[in-house]
Amino acid sequence: MSDEARQIADELRGVAAFGLNFARPGSFDAERWELVLAAAARLAALNGDGAAGDLLAQYHANHFDIGPVASGEAAVFHNGRLLLIRRSDDGLWALPGGITDPGETLARTAQRELWEEAGLAGRVVELLGVFDSRRWQSEKRIHFYHAVFRIEVDDPQPRPTAESTAVAYFAADELPPLSPGHHLRAPFVFRQLRGEAPRPYFDPPDE
Secondary structure (H helix, E strand, O other): OOHHHHHHHHHHHHHHHHHHHHOOOOOHHHHHHHHHHHHHHHHHHHOOOOOHHHHHHHHHHHOOOOOOEEEEEEEOEEOOEEEEEEEOOOOOEEOOEEEOOOOOOHHHHHHHHHHHHHOOOEEEEEEEEEEEOOOOOOOOOOOEEEEEEEEEEOOOOOOOOOOEEEEEEEOHHHOOOEOOOHHHHHHHHHHHHOOOOOOOEEOOOOO
């Protein structure tokens, strides 16, 4: 075996950690991610890193200690309203977005997630900000940096996809129940649009 095999095992472990972070405990998705985590342990064991059972126990103890992780989110405005999707995992509303894939820019992540979650293609025109999940109440077990980009679309008509249960535009004074973190970022991007908050925004250094 080789360092490449160890790297593949680490990649599988990382993918499983992300999946387990979002899957409901005891769900079919959680069971599948557990299988991926076990496969990572078996591969690492074949590489001589230890017994598969011991490695799997270590993964369960530490598999959420991965981060910080980057994500890209899309802010699409139409007639002064903000596009939101209703998430399938918690039933709450959010900006379209997700984890950045290896080799992908943050702006490309925002474009891709907009298409996958709202069925819209668009042009990234502006970075609105980078938001630290610890300061913006995202309630993730992984430390995230959320990069929010303003995207312009030619056809503003969204459609639900396999990754969302509803898609709609909302005014600042009629926002629906929002997923943790989004309950702060969505109102903030409205403030940015009105010129009441800096563009782009970044969290200040720790004092």
